[in-house]
Amino acid sequence: MKRSSSILINKENIDSIAIGGFDGMHIAHQELFNNLSQNGAIISIETGYASLTPKNYRQEYSRFPIFYYDLQNIKELNGIEFIKLLKSDFKNLKKIVVGFDFCFGKNRACKVDDLKKVFDGEVVIISEIKLDNFPVHSRYIREFLLNGQIEQANRFLGKEYKIYGKHIIGQGIGKKEFVATINLSIDEFLLPQNGVYISKTIVDDCEYNSISFLGHRQTTDGNFAVETHILNVDNLEVKDNIVQIKFIKQIRENKKFDSFLELKNEILNDINIAKKYFY
Numbered sequence: 001m002k003r004s005s006s007i008l009i010n011k012e013n014i015d016s017i018a019i020g021g022f023d024g025m026h027i028a029h030q031e032l033f034n035n036l037s038q039n040g041a042i043i044s045i046e047t048g049y050a051s052l053t054p055k056n057y058r059q060e061y062s063r064f065p066i067f068y069y070d071l072q073n074i075k076e077l078n079g080i081e082f083i084k085l086l087k088s089d090f091k092n093l094k095k096i097v098v099g100f101d102f103c104f105g106k107n108r109a110c111k112v113d114d115l116k117k118v119f120d121g122e123v124v125i126i127s128e129i130k131l132d133n134f135p136v137h138s139r140y141i142r143e144f145l146l147n148g149q150i151e152q153a154n155r156f157l158g159k160e161y162k163i164y165g166k167h168i169i170g171q172g173i174g175k176k177e178f179v180a181t182i183n184l185s186i187d188e189f190l191l192p193q194n195g196v197y198i199s200k201t202i203v204d205d206c207e208y209n210s211i212s213f214l215g216h217r218q219t220t221d222g223n224f225a226v227e228t229h230i231l232n233v234d235n236l237e238v239k240d241n242i243v244q245i246k247f248i249k250q251i252r253e254n255k256k257f258d259s260f261l262e263l264k265n266e267i268l269n270d271i272n273i274a275k276k277y278f279y
Ligand SMILES: Cc1cc2nc3c(=O)[nH]c(=O)nc-3n(C[C@H](O)[C@H](O)[C@H](O)COP(=O)(O)O)c2cc1C
Pocket: 169, 170, 171, 172, 173, 174, 175, 178, 179, 181, 183, 196, 211, 212, 213, 216, 217, 218, 219, 220, 221, 227, 228, 229, 253, 254, 255, 256, 257, 263, 267, 270, 271
């Protein structure tokens, strides 16, 4: 994973910035970044609620360095004070890029027109980016994911939705009774709706086609689980503690089966659907 490289960048060289929350780093956010100069940077205002691309996972989606400002530390500043802070942090600042709905200053009191008055450099305002006439915002992407509409979410994100998780030990019955799975514990990322998904899994720097299950294992121990089965690979040894899952398409919802055999048949059917998708 590409962690934030901003600490290695000399702030004196930064001459343009894009400002926002940037959860998701979706296609509208990318349009803002396209308007940065060569020595541009991203200013991410941290509210603590980012769940599509939590703070430590955002840098991989842009070549521009990201500088984080904690909302708690700046929320009392009025508009003039906020811009003054940015100008003192970035001495060579000449251009600010924001979206049409950007607000700043205490209680979000200042709008884009105020920015033009307060900042003495160039202000670029990006009008609302839409896809199929529907505005692109991270809140809608979260809704798509929670409804299991992965393909829609991925179009808005401009990439496959990806989560990072810690590899944990499962019940130990998958391989014996059903199929082998890698079990994950997920902390900061929003999980899509419970169910079964065509997916890709990244383990030890290799990307594999996979099928993933999210939900309570109603048929076995009833516990909540995030599990992924790598297609066409037996006995994959996972060395890395961190595993990534990219979601592609929901195949079905989570179900309770009356017997292990019925669940096994359903899982084999899921695997066939995924194989048809990939091969
Ligand atoms: C593709 C796939 C689909 C699954 N679907 C369900 C399901 O619908 N209902 C359920 O209770 N468990 C489902 N499971 C979870 C299994 O119950 C779980 O893999 C099994 O209990 C083994 O768990 P373990 O890896 O912790 O040993 C599914 C697992 C996979 C890989």
